[in-house]
Amino acid sequence: MSTADRSGESRTWCPSGKADAPESVVLGVRSGQDGEVVYLADPVPARDVLPVVPKDVEPTRVLRFASHCVSNCLHRRGNDCGLVERVAATPADERRSVPRCHLRPHCKWWVQVGVDGCRRCPALATTVVEGDDLGALVADPGTTREQLDAWIAEAGAGAPAR
Numbered sequence: 001m002s003t004a005d006r007s008g009e010s011r012t013w014c015p016s017g018k019a020d021a022p023e024s025v026v027l028g029v030r031s032g033q034d035g036e037v038v039y040l041a042d043p044v045p046a047r048d049v050l051p052v053v054p055k056d057v058e059p060t061r062v063l064r065f066a067s068h069c070v071s072n073c074l075h076r077r078g079n080d081c082g083l084v085e086r087v088a089a090t091p092a093d094e095r096r097s098v099p100r101c102h103l104r105p106h107c108k109w110w111v112q113v114g115v116d117g118c119r120r121c122p123a124l125a126t127t128v129v130e131g132d133d134l135g136a137l138v139a140d141p142g143t144t145r146e147q148l149d150a151w152i153a154e155a156g157a158g159a160p161a162r
Helices: 046-052 082-088 108-113 115-123 133-139 145-158
Strands: 025-031 036-045 063-068
Touching: 025 046, 036 046, 036 115, 082 108, 082 115, 082 133, 082 145, 108 115, 133 145
Parallel strands: none
Antiparallel strands: 025 036, 025 063
């Protein structure tokens, strides 16, 4: 995975990136009953994997992709990522170990919020599943921190740990 663009500048990567970006790599595979991401030891170019995903399966339902963090992203707020801010505001299981991840040295989430983003990253889905109200709130760029806090407070102990 190259982290430099043509100008030689170092790039940060988004761990919830687009599958069809030219530089996109598979970060991990969603597996198990809980659908958490199992991270690959080494990046695999998305262009090598996408052709083997069955046509009737949305690639983001089974894979997590990483691509360059871009300035025109819906989640971008100045130089920061609003998505990881919302992710970091969700309840986390502090006992959860931080996964091994080849992206970390160049990850926007790691740079911005550190281990708080890494602890929650495996539980996140790029495609929000029907009925996952918290996931939908986190994914919506229009969600404010106050709205997220209110939902979490209302859900109380019933909110899933991420």
